[in-house]
Amino acid sequence: MTEIRLTNTKTRKKEVFTPIDPDNVRMYVCGPTVYDRAHLGNARPVIVFDVLYRLLRHVYGADHVTYVRNFTDVDDKINAEAQRRKAAGDPRSLEELIRERTEETIGWYHADMDALGALRPTVEPRATDFIGQMIGMIEGLIASGHAYAKDGHVLFRVRSYQGYGKLSGRTVDDMIAGARVEIAPFKEDPMDFVLWKPSDADLPGWESPWGRGRPGWHIECSAMSHELLGDSFDIHGGGIDLQFPHHENEIAQSKCAHPEAEFAKVWMHNEMLQVEGKKMSKSLGNFFTVRDLLDKGIPGEVIRFVFLSTHYSKPMDWTLPKSREAIRTLRDWISVAEQSAQVPNAEVIAALADDLNTSLAITKLHELFSGGSYAELTASAKLLGFDLLALKSASWATPFERRDLVEWLDYNATVGSLGWGHFSEDTVTAIHNLLRRWMTLRWEAKWSQADDLKRSAELIGLRFEVSKSKDGTSSGTAHIEGDFDPAKLEALK
RNA sequence: GGCGGGUUGGCGGAGAGGUUACGCAGCGGAUUGCAAAUCCGUGUAGACCGGUUCGAUUCCGGUACCCGCCUCCA
Numbered sequence A: 001m002t003e004i005r006l007t008n009t010k011t012r013k014k015e016v017f018t019p020i021d022p023d024n025v026r027m028y029v030c031g032p033t034v035y036d037r038a039h040l041g042n043a044r045p046v047i048v049f050d051v052l053y054r055l056l057r058h059v060y061g062a063d064h065v066t067y068v069r070n071f072t073d074v075d076d077k078i079n080a081e082a083q084r085r086k087a088a089g090d091p092r093s094l095e096e097l098i099r100e101r102t103e104e105t106i107g108w109y110h111a112d113m114d115a116l117g118a119l120r121p122t123v124e125p126r127a128t129d130f131i132g133q134m135i136g137m138i139e140g141l142i143a144s145g146h147a148y149a150k151d152g153h154v155l156f157r158v159r160s161y162q163g164y165g166k167l168s169g170r171t172v173d174d175m176i177a178g179a180r181v182e183i184a185p186f187k188e189d190p191m192d193f194v195l196w197k198p199s200d201a202d203l204p205g206w207e208s209p210w211g212r213g214r215p216g217w218h219i220e221c222s223a224m225s226h227e228l229l230g231d232s233f234d235i236h237g238g239g240i241d242l243q244f245p246h247h248e249n250e251i252a253q254s255k256c257a258h259p260e261a262e263f264a265k266v267w268m269h270n271e272m273l274q275v276e277g278k279k280m281s282k283s284l285g286n287f288f289t290v291r292d293l294l295d296k297g298i299p300g301e302v303i304r305f306v307f308l309s310t311h312y313s314k315p316m317d318w319t320l321p322k323s324r325e326a327i328r329t330l331r332d333w334i335s336v337a338e339q340s341a342q343v344p345n346a347e348v349i350a351a352l353a354d355d356l357n358t359s360l361a362i363t364k365l366h367e368l369f370s371g372g373s374y375a376e377l378t379a380s381a382k383l384l385g386f387d388l389l390a391l392k393s394a395s396w397a398t399p400f401e402r403r404d405l406v407e408w409l410d411y412n413a414t415v416g417s418l419g420w421g422h423f424s425e426d427t428v429t430a431i432h433n434l435l436r437r438w439m440t441l442r443w444e445a446k447w448s449q450a451d452d453l454k455r456s457a458e459l460i461g462l463r464f465e466v467s468k469s470k471d472g473t474s475s476g477t478a479h480i481e482g483d484f485d486p487a488k489l490e491a492l493k
Numbered sequence B: 001g002g003c004g005g006g007u008u009g010g011c012g013g014a015g016a017g018g019u020u021a022c023g024c025a026g027c028g029g030a031u032u033g034c035a036a037a038u039c040c041g042u043g044u045a046g047a048c049c050g051g052u053u054c055g056a057u058u059c060c061g062g063u064a065c066c067c068g069c070c071u072c073c074a
Helices: A040-060 A076-087 A094-115 A127-143 A172-177 A219-229 A240-257 A290-295 A300-308 A320-336 A346-353 A358-370 A374-383 A425-443 A447-459 A486-492
Strands: A005-008 A013-016 A025-029 A065-069 A147-150 A153-156 A193-198 A213-215 A233-239 A264-270 A273-275 A316-318 A399-408 A411-420 A462-468 A474-480
Touching: A005 A264, A025 A040, A025 A219, A040 A065, A040 A094, A040 A233, A040 A264, A040 A273, A040 A290, A040 A300, A040 A346, A040 A374, A065 A219, A076 A094, A094 A290, A127 A147, A127 A153, A127 A193, A127 A213, A127 A219, A127 A240, A153 A240, A193 A240, A219 A233, A219 A240, A233 A240, A240 A264, A290 A300, A300 A316, A300 A320, A300 A358, A316 A320, A320 A358, A320 A374, A346 A358, A346 A374, A358 A374, A399 A425, A411 A425, A425 A447, A425 A462, A425 A474, A425 A486, A447 A462, A447 A486
Parallel strands: A025 A065, A025 A233, A233 A264, A273 A316, A411 A474
Antiparallel strands: A005 A013, A147 A153, A153 A193, A193 A213, A399 A411, A462 A474
């Protein structure tokens, strides 16, 4: 059996992974708050843990891995959007508007993450379906002295859990000294965090022993992971920004609610995404969603490839040159993909098993490609989530070629076009006519006119080339670039 | 201020205490008005200062710079 080693944030070491139950390996990953389209940063944990999920399924069997990723569908940003729609005159109730907003956002999320080649988790629980379990857990925490109710709020008593701060390497006193903590009047200690808070009539709420209210952010993951995966499970993942306070608070709640259990054995955190060297943020104007990229014609697999080319524990920079390089590599691989019973390459598996070294795994794929081991390349790429065979039918990966043999002046010439995607007969004929015009000008040695035409063609995404063979036959080729727009052809006719 | 991560050749990006990473770009050739594609060949590194060692880019210490979290933005 393949030995998997993973860096555990809890111990800050790379450890051999030993599942609690090899027949049911259990992983929980913090999912999105469903108030809007997923931005590019949201995609990183999805892709990283998708590769881990695929590796675990490969090693332990597809039916022996349970992957839970939640939807946070109770949140102030969701409420704000629903209230905005209500204020805009929508006659429906707030609850209906919230439900509609979260439903449509979940639909977008699924579509976008599917496009990135991410498998759907085994279970995708919604926080609002587990309110009862959250209330039960909070009641238990109050009973055991780890939480207290005050003014309709319930707070977790941070000082009651001595392990608090261990995951993120801080102490309660350090953090208070940091002076960035909110000091609310109902808190015993500034670091205490909210388990339950009251809702007024304008906010969604559920009846509870502390009045009508809604859960705090952290309790949902503790309640849902316990309900779906049990007291203790194998892997808990998410972005490094969640390490504190979200994961720290999850640990405190779960360990105090179930003191006999271990909760998550291995904690994994992916580093952040950057865009052209900077943090993605609305104020810098470099903020965009996965859908924005897909709509610009960047295939999901290309996004996935760029993400996996950097190890998950390092900041990953999204740049345009990287996506261009990725599309070329994928096209090369797709063009040679072969159906076979081949199993993934051992070195590729070993790279992934060594703390998800996707970058090294891609290096091995390059070597399989250059070594001509195409069946093995196909099988190995699939382990990383690239279905090269299926991509053969993707428009962006379909080579386009048409060659017309024509009588041309005093020799036979071939006029052809090359590109990626599908183009109509009329479009290609028009391209070939342009190409012939260019070749005529060249034949007549009208170089400046020829160059002018070539430049104009380049502006609409056509690159002309000519080559001459030894017998005096010459052939012209029009390269159809990614930004070619058939509609612009008219102007050059 | 507290905690954590990073700094590798033109660019991206890994492993390993000593032996070619790999990809892209570049350069030379097959071949050319210019240019593209393909093939063959090829150069370039380890932020800085110390230490350990026969030997460090790889281990240890320090410095500089960059980034993240501490604000319910992954």
